Amino acid sequence: MTPEEIIKPENKVYARPRLLDDRNTHYCPGCSHGVVHRIIAELIDEMGLEDNTIGVAPVGCAVFAYNYIDVDWVEAAHGRAPAVATALHRLNPDRLVFTYQGDGDLAAIGTAETIHAANRGENIAIIFINNGIYGMTGGQMAPTTLLGMKTATTPYGRRADLNGYPLRITELLAPLDGTCYVTRQAVHTPAAVRKAKAAIKKAFQNALDGRGTSVVEIVSTCNSGWKMSPAKSNEWMAEHMFERYPLGDLKNI
Amino acid sequence: MKEEIIIAGFGGQGVLSMGKILAYAGLMNNLEVTWMPAYGPEQRGGTANVTVILSDSPISSPVLDRYDTAVILNQQSLDKFESKVKPGGTLIYDPSGIHHLPTRTDINIVPVDAMEAAIEMNNTKTYNMILLGSLLALRPIVDTEAVVKALRKTLPERHHHLIPLNEQAIAKGMELARK
Amino acid sequence: MKGNEAIAHAAIRYGVDGYFGYPITPQSEVLETLEDEQPWDTTGMVVLQAESEVAAINMVYGGASSGKAVMTSSSSPGVSLKQEGISYIAAAELPALIVNVMRGGPGLGTIQPSQADYFQATKGGGHGDYHLIVLSPATVQEMADFVGLGFDLAFKYRTPAMILADGIVGQMMEKVVLPPFRPRRTDAEIAAQCPWATTAKRGRGHRNIVTSLEMDSPKMEENNRRFQETYARIQENEVRFQEYYTEDAEYLMVAFGSVARICLKAIEDARAAGIKVGLLRPITLWPFPTKEIAALSRRVKGMLVVELNAGQMIEDVRLATEGRVPVYHFGRMGGMIPNPDEVLDALKKDFPEIK
Numbered sequence: 001m002t003p004e005e006i007i008k009p010e011n012k013v014y015a016r017p018r019l020l021d022d023r024n025t026h027y028c029p030g031c032s033h034g035v036v037h038r039i040i041a042e043l044i045d046e047m048g049l050e051d052n053t054i055g056v057a058p059v060g061c062a063v064f065a066y067n068y069i070d071v072d073w074v075e076a077a078h079g080r081a082p083a084v085a086t087a088l089h090r091l092n093p094d095r096l097v098f099t100y101q102g103d104g105d106l107a108a109i110g111t112a113e114t115i116h117a118a119n120r121g122e123n124i125a126i127i128f129i130n131n132g133i134y135g136m137t138g139g140q141m142a143p144t145t146l147l148g149m150k151t152a153t154t155p156y157g158r159r160a161d162l163n164g165y166p167l168r169i170t171e172l173l174a175p176l177d178g179t180c181y182v183t184r185q186a187v188h189t190p191a192a193v194r195k196a197k198a199a200i201k202k203a204f205q206n207a208l209d210g211r212g213t214s215v216v217e218i219v220s221t222c223n224s225g226w227k228m229s230p231a232k233s234n235e236w237m238a239e240h241m242f243e244r245y246p247l248g249d250l251k252n253i
Numbered sequence: 254m255k256e257e258i259i260i261a262g263f264g265g266q267g268v269l270s271m272g273k274i275l276a277y278a279g280l281m282n283n284l285e286v287t288w289m290p291a292y293g294p295e296q297r298g299g300t301a302n303v304t305v306i307l308s309d310s311p312i313s314s315p316v317l318d319r320y321d322t323a324v325i326l327n328q329q330s331l332d333k334f335e336s337k338v339k340p341g342g343t344l345i346y347d348p349s350g351i352h353h354l355p356t357r358t359d360i361n362i363v364p365v366d367a368m369e370a371a372i373e374m375n376n377t378k379t380y381n382m383i384l385l386g387s388l389l390a391l392r393p394i395v396d397t398e399a400v401v402k403a404l405r406k407t408l409p410e411r412h413h414h415l416i417p418l419n420e421q422a423i424a425k426g427m428e429l430a431r432k
Numbered sequence: 433m434k435g436n437e438a439i440a441h442a443a444i445r446y447g448v449d450g451y452f453g454y455p456i457t458p459q460s461e462v463l464e465t466l467e468d469e470q471p472w473d474t475t476g477m478v479v480l481q482a483e484s485e486v487a488a489i490n491m492v493y494g495g496a497s498s499g500k501a502v503m504t505s506s507s508s509p510g511v512s513l514k515q516e517g518i519s520y521i522a523a524a525e526l527p528a529l530i531v532n533v534m535r536g537g538p539g540l541g542t543i544q545p546s547q548a549d550y551f552q553a554t555k556g557g558g559h560g561d562y563h564l565i566v567l568s569p570a571t572v573q574e575m576a577d578f579v580g581l582g583f584d585l586a587f588k589y590r591t592p593a594m595i596l597a598d599g600i601v602g603q604m605m606e607k608v609v610l611p612p613f614r615p616r617r618t619d620a621e622i623a624a625q626c627p628w629a630t631t632a633k634r635g636r637g638h639r640n641i642v643t644s645l646e647m648d649s650p651k652m653e654e655n656n657r658r659f660q661e662t663y664a665r666i667q668e669n670e671v672r673f674q675e676y677y678t679e680d681a682e683y684l685m686v687a688f689g690s691v692a693r694i695c696l697k698a699i700e701d702a703r704a705a706g707i708k709v710g711l712l713r714p715i716t717l718w719p720f721p722t723k724e725i726a727a728l729s730r731r732v733k734g735m736l737v738v739e740l741n742a743g744q745m746i747e748d749v750r751l752a753t754e755g756r757v758p759v760y761h762f763g764r765m766g767g768m769i770p771n772p773d774e775v776l777d778a779l780k781k782d783f784p785e786i787k
Binding site: 056 | 449450452478480482483484486487488490491492493494495497498500502516517520524630631632633634635636639640641642643644645
């Protein structure tokens with residue numbers, strides 16, 4: 001059978017989302033970013049928001065998110081995405097404005113912007129990819145790197161006395177009066193992907209409904225940075241990352 | 254016509270607001286005006302001074318080193334500004350709190366006991382308006398009517414009932430200066 | 433009203449869409465006046481006190497990305513914090529207005545007036561090859577007028593503009609005629625004026641991306657060439673300056689902002705004493721009136737540059753004169769302000785032939 005014979009409408013159970021560009025990404029094979037991008041592209045289409053969405057891309061691996069999802073995008077300076085999104089939404093209040101940020105962007109250099117945007121209750125959705133490492137710059141320690149985890153800047157493993165503790169920033173954001181929905185998800189199994197999609201959908205809807213700030217953390221893998229195969233990364237994440245970063249809703253009002 | 258004025262004292266004595274009302278009164282009389290404070294970090298206490306210039310032609314420098322008229326409310330300011338009054342100019346000062354009296358003989362020196370008068374009026378907040386009255390008695394650069402208009406413009410509406418009191422203070426200051 | 437207040441009122445009247453700021457002396461009256469006026473109820477203007485100058489300038493970046501007329505204001509230490517964002521705004525070719533009411537530095541320095549951020553404002557400030565259009569107001573009237581001028585130029589050239597004021601003109605009060613009210617632009621007008629803006633696609637059919645990133649070096653060089661072409665057009669068309677008493681001047685003072693007014697008073701005194709001094713006041717510090725100063729350097733015996741700094745604009749004056757005449761500097765620093773007598777004394781000291 002040729003591929004053309006197999007790909008018939010009646011056989012088709014899944015297609016590339018319309019708003020996810022048909023091009024190779026710069027992401028490593030097995031990286032969680034691709035799955036999250038796909039979820040976002042599907043949701044924007046399903047929710048009829050193609051013409052009404054502005055994404056804010058971070059500095060980090062997702063810096064080129066604007067090349068993959070077919071909506072308007074602003075590429076922010078490192079850590080500043082929540083400030084950029086604040087102005088975009090306040091000046092264009094009927095649009096869906098979301099940020100897409102990694103752990104370095106959101107939880108290190110952009111901590112102030114993150115906490116204050118959430119505390120003001122900006123009507124935006126924050127998608128937070130936490131893979132415990134700086135992927136783009138070559139695998140250095142992130143604020144969320146686990147104790148003992150080896151990175152380019154913690155070659156003998158992260159030590160609390162030298163490097164402090166893995167930061168659970170999502171737990172910091174949940175008690176803020178400005179947040180309405182704070183959740184931690186993953187995309188390592190089909191079931192997890194479905195849950196993550198439902199969470200991001202809720203976050204988008206909250207932003208549209210003006211209910212305050214929604215934060216969806218996606219505990220993710222970085223198989224290149226972790227120096228593991230994609231499958232092994234998923235196992236390692238479930239075994240180690242979830243202990244420090246347990247999945248589930250932290251706030252849902 | 255051009256009048257270059259320095260008003261100097263402690264913060265909280267109404268130095269800046271006296272200058273402001275004078276500047277607004279100048280505006281009411283269609284004069285060019287500048288109001289330039291030497292601003293400090295404190296809200297109260299500390300020294301405060303403001304340079305006010307009223308002129309019938311455009312004003313160049315808002316910052317000056319010689320003045321036609323000085324209104325001096327403390328010793329520090331007297332020490333600093335006495336020498337900077339132009340010969341033939343006017344120096345008005347409140348003697349309360351002044352230990353070393355001004356000594357120049359080539360300027361017109363007028364003590365005005367404004368603090369005492371303000372206490373007599375049962376309202377120490379009228380202090381700066383008494384001094385403004387004295388200034389206008391000696392240097393009639395704007396008319397009282399313009400000052401009242403300026404008060405109406407600068408005071409928040411909830412304080413407009415105080416305008417008659419301020420008018421009395423100005424009259425009192427004029428009377429003191431003429432003595 | 434105060435210079436800082438004039439900026440706030442002019443912004444509302446111009447139809448500015450958003451202001452994002454953080455309090456710092458001596459410019460806090462801009463944010464205070466805007467909050468007091470509550471323009472969100474009248475013109476729909478957004479006013480937000482940000483958590484930091486860094487956040488504020490990135491809010492400006494975000495707002496400008498969507499084609500809105502947005503601005504921020506601060507004073508020297510705060511403007512240093514904003515440099516990252518200003519570089520991004522320049523690189524993303526976004527129109528925006530930044531106000532710096534300068535205070536003395538370096539470091540925390542002092543809250544008193546200064547002009548020590550001339551280099552920072554005119555030579556870029558942040559990283560990379562870029563310029564801001566830098567307007568230097570000398571009066572409260574110009575504080576008001578340059579809000580509109582700054583935005584007009586910023587949108588015309590798609591580049592950020594800065595009002596570089598000193599603490600004197602920010603804090604002083606004088607007469608001002610405010611510009612008339614004009615409505616904020618509609619979404620349709622913004623879409624027409626700024627087809628590049630990230631307003632969401634809104635039926636446009638293709639996506640807009642605002643970014644300063646280009647990993648392909650030949651393309652990034654092309655981007656830089658485009659920026660430089662824009663700067664060349666600005667230099668060609670937008671030089672603004674004012675001359676006083678230059679027709680018969682034997683000596684020339686060059687000063688910007690309020691210092692130019694102090695010099696003017698010194699010149700009035702000098703002229704009364706028969707000394708023929710003139711003044712050139714650059715209104716745009718970038719683009720700099722290089723040609724005009726070059727022309728004057730062929731006519732005068734020497735120049736005195738007066739600044740509230742250790743000698744910054746003098747470098748541009750010397751470049752313009754190409755060594756034809758001696759150029760001296762008189763500066764006060766740390767928040768000290770020279771008076772007209774000091775300026776005149778400095779001129780006489782540098783040019784002993786003046787009696």
